[in-house]
Amino acid sequence: MSDSVPDPAAGEAGHPDDQQRLPVTADVVEGEAVPALNDAERQAADVLFGDRLRQAVKYVEHLCTTGISHGLLGPREVPRIWGRHVLNCAVLGPELPAGGTVADVGSGAGLPGLALALVRDDVEFTLIEPMERRVEWLDTVVRDVGISNVRVIRARAEEVGDEVLADVVTARAVSALKKLIPMTFPLLDDESELLFLKGRSAGAEIEAAQKVLRRFRLNPPEIQLLGEEILEEPTTVVRIRRQ
Numbered sequence: 001m002s003d004s005v006p007d008p009a010a011g012e013a014g015h016p017d018d019q020q021r022l023p024v025t026a027d028v029v030e031g032e033a034v035p036a037l038n039d040a041e042r043q044a045a046d047v048l049f050g051d052r053l054r055q056a057v058k059y060v061e062h063l064c065t066t067g068i069s070h071g072l073l074g075p076r077e078v079p080r081i082w083g084r085h086v087l088n089c090a091v092l093g094p095e096l097p098a099g100g101t102v103a104d105v106g107s108g109a110g111l112p113g114l115a116l117a118l119v120r121d122d123v124e125f126t127l128i129e130p131m132e133r134r135v136e137w138l139d140t141v142v143r144d145v146g147i148s149n150v151r152v153i154r155a156r157a158e159e160v161g162d163e164v165l166a167d168v169v170t171a172r173a174v175s176a177l178k179k180l181i182p183m184t185f186p187l188l189d190d191e192s193e194l195l196f197l198k199g200r201s202a203g204a205e206i207e208a209a210q211k212v213l214r215r216f217r218l219n220p221p222e223i224q225l226l227g228e229e230i231l232e233e234p235t236t237v238v239r240i241r242r243q
């Protein structure tokens with residue numbers, strides 16, 4: 001994939017669209033606190049964020065500066081911030097229903113919620129996070145990056161079912177499936193679905209959640225790999241439909 005991406009810095013010629021879009025990342029990243037993207041990441045970022053790439057870079061800049069000083073991200077994550085974190089989350093974007101609503105539970109540093117809100121500006125996002133300092137940071141970032149399709153609420157997910165109902169509920173690194181299901185169930189209506197970013201433990205977590213899945217009358221979970229064509233490491237998602 002990287003072979004086909006012209007390097008704007010080296011003055012290589014490419015498709016006219018590439019020439020317009022690819023330098024945006026290179027220009028904005030250079031000289032700031034954002035690690036440079038390799039060619040494959042740059043192309044994936046361009047495909048996913050399109051004309052919101054500048055905003056995505058600004059979000060990443062926050063992650064790599066105030067995100068670290070506020071304890072939301074470990075400094076060792078900086079070199080892999082694009083591939084392992086932001087792009088890894090952003091690949092869920094195309095899975096979201098047009099004009100729909102998403103509740104992102106335990107957003108922490110805005111992953112996946114803020115990354116997805118930048119990919120899908122037709123979708124309304126509610127970020128649910130109980131920790132005050134994290135909520136303050138998220139509010140600051142939403143304002144500073146200029147993301148208009150996000151609200152942040154300070155709460156535990158299981159407490160806000162009367163206030164938040166979503167077409168899709170997302171979560172990453174919040175809890176094992178058997179706890180995550182009861183926690184997020186109040187946010188679902190009859191046609192909602194759960195999209196949880198998981199790692200290699202996905203299969204074992206599904207096994208351990210069988211009783212809970214039956215109790216909440218949920219369909220059997222599916223494990224999907226997303227972003228195989230554009231990411232060096234695809235994202236593992238556990239998808240559970242109510243109907």
Ligand SMILES: C[S@@+](CC[C@H](N)C(=O)[O-])C[C@H]1O[C@@H](n2cnc3c(N)ncnc32)[C@H](O)[C@@H]1O
Pocket residue numbers: 105106107108109110111112128129130131134155156157158171172173174183
């Ligand atoms: C390990 S962090 C993961 C943050 C982010 N999703 C990520 O992938 O980087 C887990 C987050 O879940 C939040 N959390 C824990 N229990 C929660 C609950 N019951 N409802 C909502 N958020 C919760 C924590 O405050 C924390 O910010």
